[in-house]
Amino acid sequence: MKNLLLQFVVLLCTTALCVANYEHEHTATYWNDQAQARLQKQLLRRTNTGVAKNVILFLGDGMSIPTLTAARTHLGQRNGNAGEETELSFEKFPYVGLSKTYCVDKQVADSACSATAYLGGVKANKDTVGVTAAVKRGDCDAMNDVSNHVQSVAHYSQLKNKRTGIVTTTRVTHASPAGVYAHTAERDWESDTDVTLAGKNPKTCLDSTVQLVHGETGKKLNVIFGGGRRKFLPMFETDEDGKMGNRLDNRNLINEWKQLKANTTHAYVSDRNSLLNIADGTEYSLGLFDNGHMSYNLERDSNKQPSLEEMTIKAIELLSNGKEGFFLFVEGGLIDKAHHDNKARLALDETIEFHKAIEAAVKMTNETDTLILVTADHAHTMTLNGNENRGHDVLGLGGLAVDLLQYTTLSYGTGPGYKPNKDGRRHDVSKDDLTSNDYGYPTIAPLLSATHGGDDVGIFASGPWSHLITSVVEQNLIAHVINFASCTGERTTACEN
Incomplete structure (x- = not known):
């Protein structure tokens, strides 16, 4: 039930309901005031040279x-x-x-x-x-x-x-x-x-x-x-x-x-x-x-x-x-x-x-x-791919590729999430259950376990x-x-x- 509720909340954010949450960001005043507030906070910062007990x-x-x-x-x-x-x-x-x-x-x-x-x-x-x-x-x-x-x-x-x-x-x-x-x-x-x-x-x-x-x-x-x-x-x-x-x-x-x-x-x-x-x-x-x-x-x-x-x-x-x-x-x-x-x-x-x-x-x-x-x-x-709108479910689909198949917002370079297709085309992720905790997101190269990243x-x-x-x-x-x-x-x- 808890997971279903969380998924419902995320679903709402993929609709116009979330747009109202950042309409105030449409003005230059919002961004200028936000930056100035942070600047003042930075100016008040003092270094702490005490001993870390x-x-x-x-x-x-x-x-x-x-x-x-x-x-x-x-x-x-x-x-x-x-x-x-x-x-x-x-x-x-x-x-x-x-x-x-x-x-x-x-x-x-x-x-x-x-x-x-x-x-x-x-x-x-x-x-x-x-x-x-x-x-x-x-x-x-x-x-x-x-x-x-x-x-x-x-x-x-x-x-x-x-x-x-x-x-x-x-x-x-x-x-x-x-x-x-x-x-x-x-x-x-x-x-x-x-x-x-x-x-x-x-x-x-x-x-x-x-x-x-x-x-x-x-x-x-x-x-x-x-x-x-x-x-x-x-x-x-x-x-x-x-x-x-x-x-x-x-x-x-x-x-x-x-x-x-x-x-x-x-x-x-x-x-x-x-x-x-x-x-x-x-x-x-x-x-x-x-x-x-x-x-x-x-x-x-x-x-x-x-x-x-x-x-x-x-x-x-x-x-x-x-x-x-x-x-x-x-x-x-x-x-x-x-x-x-x-x-x-x-x-x-x-x-x-x-x-x-x-x-x-x-x-x-x-x-x-x-x-x-x-x-x-x-x-x-793991990487984040474009080009969905603000507020789009980060764990959801990311858009349509030139092969006319969807891709996910999140994907990996390597790992077991690789899914081959017999016809040589890319796997159609839109048919997958992305709401499952066990869903393995797509990868470029198939491995039993994903490698670490060097960044x-x-x-x-x-x-x-x-x-x-x-x-x-x-x-x-x-x-x-x-x-x-x-x-x-x-x-x-x-x-x-």
């Missing part, structure tokens, strides 16, 4: 610039407006830059090498996490050489007695969150089974889950919220949903985490209600809400799985109890997953959920002492030293800005400056 890094996985444009438009249309004029919460931040996301060895980044860059300050090879480019993919010996390890901003925050945490809608051992705590030559080594299948020894090539529970940085994380229970549990042992574990070593790493925290106030939770009821004074919290990745918001059982916004709110509440401040990493990971399947409707909704989490964080913190950064690890190949991604910043985020920069600068602003790390900081 708290830092929150929001990562929209695969959140390209076109994704932002389409998501803000879709959000506005959900609310009965034309949509194009809408702003996402973080688009109101005072400082914006662009991040160059390539890996050391690849033109287009993955979530592993990019996590090492924005969390560790060092660019790396594709598919490696928390190590320098001296480590090639799958090289266990090089990965175990500590001289090749790249420490994250969370690690340096812990050295300053700050509380630290990760929140994600993917598995907590997936590539992006692993950048907080892991050092591995292969992003897919999330359990000992994964290492064994790669022909390596899991006793020497430690998987990411073991590093999360027992590693130098992982074991000190105060908050861990996301999915991925199977990477913690033995094969043939079932989780709370009756699904099997993935480990061959017969270790239950959830129980090991509990044992390590036995002398502290701690909580392990596996559903939404338990998350919301974690006591405020709890020092360590582990929340695993799915056997694998968490469900898309539009498919989520809200009685079992919390939203990204709810996990973020709880994490900030728990981390704020630390006297020295905190560092929190929050990933909207399913934006990327939906894009890989060319499921644009799901990708845009996940971006809107990401926007809600950031909006909540802004309300809970103070920009005088909290640095909030919002960025993406890499882009995707630059945005960085949005608010709080102490946020003015350092300007122009086009290498992605690894982000970690250096965080360390500088929060007086952590091994290089020059705001405190020394």
Whole structure:
């Protein structure tokens, strides 16, 4: 019923009913006044050179610039407006830059090498996490050489007695969150089974889950919220949903985490209600809400799985109890997953959920002492095509091509959305159900999973030293800005400056 209502609202915006919403834009006065108001706001802006007691890094996985444009438009249309004029919460931040996301060895980044860059300050090879480019993919010996390890901003925050945490809608051992705590030559080594299948020894090539529970940085994380229970549990042992574990070593790493925290106030939770009821004074919290990745918001059982916004709110509440401040990493990971399947409707909704989490964080913190950064690890190949009128459903048809067949406003460069026709003509998308959450938007080249995009991604910043985020920069600068602003790390900081 909720989806039908949203579709009805968007349908209204494709008619003349939405025109009335921007008739006031027909005058020069409107645009001049709007620009002058923004100019005055810019003139009143003062740089904040205080110390960032708290830092929150929001990562929209695969959140390209076109994704932002389409998501803000879709959000506005959900609310009965034309949509194009809408702003996402973080688009109101005072400082914006662009991040160059390539890996050391690849033109287009993955979530592993990019996590090492924005969390560790060092660019790396594709598919490696928390190590320098001296480590090639799958090289266990090089990965175990500590001289090749790249420490994250969370690690340096812990050295300053700050509380630290990760929140994600993917598995907590997936590539992006692993950048907080892991050092591995292969992003897919999330359990000992994964290492064994790669022909390596899991006793020497430690998987990411073991590093999360027992590693130098992982074991000190105060908050861990996301999915991925199977990477913690033995094969043939079932989780709370009756699904099997993935480990061959017969270790239950959830129980090991509990044992390590036995002398502290701690909580392990596996559903939404338990998350919301974690006591405020709890020092360590582990929340695993799915056997694998968490469900898309539009498919989520809200009685079992919390939203990204709810996990973020709880994490900030728990981390704020630390006297020295905190560092929190929050990933909207399913934006990327939906894009890989060319499921644009799901990708845009996940971006809107990401926007809600950031909006909540802004309300809970103070920009005088909290640095909030919002960025993406890499882009995707989704694009917006013309030439429909203002207010036209961004998830709908885009117009008629010279072959007299319709095209969609959104389409992809690669992926499973490719639909061949036996007669050699282009597929007729007007016959498709574009209102389905599972609809795969058209692509140029057929692939089982869409590739990432190589275009630059945005960085949005608010709080102490946020003015350092300007122009086009290498992605690894982000970690250096965080360390500088929060007086952590091994290089020059705001405190020394």
